[in-house]
Amino acid sequence: MGPLLSFLASIGAVFLNGLAASGRMAIFTIRAISHCVRPPIYPRLILRQMIDIGYYSLPVVGLTALFTGMVLALQTFTGFASFAAESAVPTVVVLSVTRELGPVIAGLMVAGRIGAAIAAELGTMRVTDQIDALTTLSTNPYKYLVVPRVLAGTITLPALVLVADIIGVFGGFLVSSYRLRFNPAAYIQRTADFIQTNDVMAGLVKAAFFGFVVALMGCYFGYHSRGGAQGVGAATTYAVVSASILILLLDYVLTALLFVGR
Amino acid sequence: MNRETAPGTPKISVRGLKKSFGHKLVLDGIDLDIGVGESVVVIGGSGSGKSVLAKCILGLLPADAGSIKIDGEEMVGRSTSERERVMRKFGMLFQGAALFDSLPVWENVGFGLIQGHGVARREAKKVAIEKLASVGLGPEVGELRPAELSGGMQKRVALARAICAEPEIIIFDEPTTGLDPIMGDVINDLIIACVRQLGATAMSITHDMASARKIADRIAMIYKGRIIWSGPTPEIDRSGNPYVEQFIHGRAEGPIQMEVRAS
Numbered sequence: 124m125g126p127l128l129s130f131l132a133s134i135g136a137v138f139l140n141g142l143a144a145s146g147r148m149a150i151f152t153i154r155a156i157s158h159c160v161r162p163p164i165y166p167r168l169i170l171r172q173m174i175d176i177g178y179y180s181l182p183v184v185g186l187t188a189l190f191t192g193m194v195l196a197l198q199t200f201t202g203f204a205s206f207a208a209e210s211a212v213p214t215v216v217v218l219s220v221t222r223e224l225g226p227v228i229a230g231l232m233v234a235g236r237i238g239a240a241i242a243a244e245l246g247t248m249r250v251t252d253q254i255d256a257l258t259t260l261s262t263n264p265y266k267y268l269v270v271p272r273v274l275a276g277t278i279t280l281p282a283l284v285l286v287a288d289i290i291g292v293f294g295g296f297l298v299s300s301y302r303l304r305f306n307p308a309a310y311i312q313r314t315a316d317f318i319q320t321n322d323v324m325a326g327l328v329k330a331a332f333f334g335f336v337v338a339l340m341g342c343y344f345g346y347h348s349r350g351g352a353q354g355v356g357a358a359t360t361y362a363v364v365s366a367s368i369l370i371l372l373l374d375y376v377l378t379a380l381l382f383v384g385r
Numbered sequence: 386m387n388r389e390t391a392p393g394t395p396k397i398s399v400r401g402l403k404k405s406f407g408h409k410l411v412l413d414g415i416d417l418d419i420g421v422g423e424s425v426v427v428i429g430g431s432g433s434g435k436s437v438l439a440k441c442i443l444g445l446l447p448a449d450a451g452s453i454k455i456d457g458e459e460m461v462g463r464s465t466s467e468r469e470r471v472m473r474k475f476g477m478l479f480q481g482a483a484l485f486d487s488l489p490v491w492e493n494v495g496f497g498l499i500q501g502h503g504v505a506r507r508e509a510k511k512v513a514i515e516k517l518a519s520v521g522l523g524p525e526v527g528e529l530r531p532a533e534l535s536g537g538m539q540k541r542v543a544l545a546r547a548i549c550a551e552p553e554i555i556i557f558d559e560p561t562t563g564l565d566p567i568m569g570d571v572i573n574d575l576i577i578a579c580v581r582q583l584g585a586t587a588m589s590i591t592h593d594m595a596s597a598r599k600i601a602d603r604i605a606m607i608y609k610g611r612i613i614w615s616g617p618t619p620e621i622d623r624s625g626n627p628y629v630e631q632f633i634h635g636r637a638e639g640p641i642q643m644e645v646r647a648s
Contacts, residue, residue, distance in 0.1 A: 258472065259477040260496050261501025267500065
């Protein structure tokens, strides 16, 4: 085989591998969704995952949202002061946090915390034959491992984002009131005037998609991990990186669908 | 047990089973019958395809070609739900025990009853404690996590889990690997006792000849993806097969080693 042909062959192999990986991921997604709507469902496991994903992520998501709101108020103030438009700070903070920053920041933090944990747990179960053991004990691993995590991620992330929205707006309020000398009552009034139910709801819809993606990526890469500790480490990295990229990609698609042309 | 099948039908019948991973052919036309209540041990070197054979029989790996019949019922090419129904006949002891880290020991043992057979947790716990007792572990062990147990205790818990739902067929993958000789013998005795008590059909995979001689009614040797010898346990010492003789005596020199060097 000539050098040109082998170069083209290697490009073709990469392309085919990419297609095969996309196909595997699509089949995994369809299987996961189909098992979500077919019994048996394990409520006890879903609840446990909701506590893991939601309750235990509260501190990290809350802190991130608080500082994001605070920084946003500071940056908006310094930028808008050039146009004597400082009064727009409450509006910018509430719209940015509810529409965009709350869902994305919470999604990325949960991808790091939960996506990695799911991939590591399922990956370890795979390489130690625990997933095969489930099958031999008449238990479908999709139903027992994947469905509770995917459902819990989809249900829980909107609740987390709601909390992140409140804390993020509160962070902006704190900085504006105590550092930027805004009148607290006027700030709250302006926030209330500009907050829209649709904005909050759209943010929560985004969050549901992000929660689904984070849990799904963790499950997919963990479930298919190979090769001992190194394989589990690689699965964890792939899960976090792909969930983060998909969150940003989905964010654009959902923003275009939910906000543009409204 | 096996009421619906014709008399004389093997419990497990494997014909022409092939399995490859990429270009590597691991099983190259396996033929093996295991009768009802029989205990067959498959011996062979590392990488000879023993574990792959067990995983194909269990449906954990899809066969590329050939036939696997359980009680005369073809398994190759069947849907997941049909395989799940037949899987209820199986119990499996994994090489590394494969206990669920997140669950206490008793729940590991009773897992198949709770999830697979819909038994209430309280009832399953009672059965699990009984099964733990049958492998020589007290009820206090039931409350521990698998990570708190020694390797021998983990194997015993895994054995209790494999027999808990009283399966018709039990597959043991390297049951004594990684254990000291005394604990290995304890596990062998427990396997014999459990299989006899249940009247189950057993297929074991091992390269531990002491274990194979003790638990097998019949021994089959796998080499390069094929069964090269099969016969009653006492006959293995006069098999006349150079591969078998080299393996059972653990000699470095012989046809197996020469071919390893050649490749």
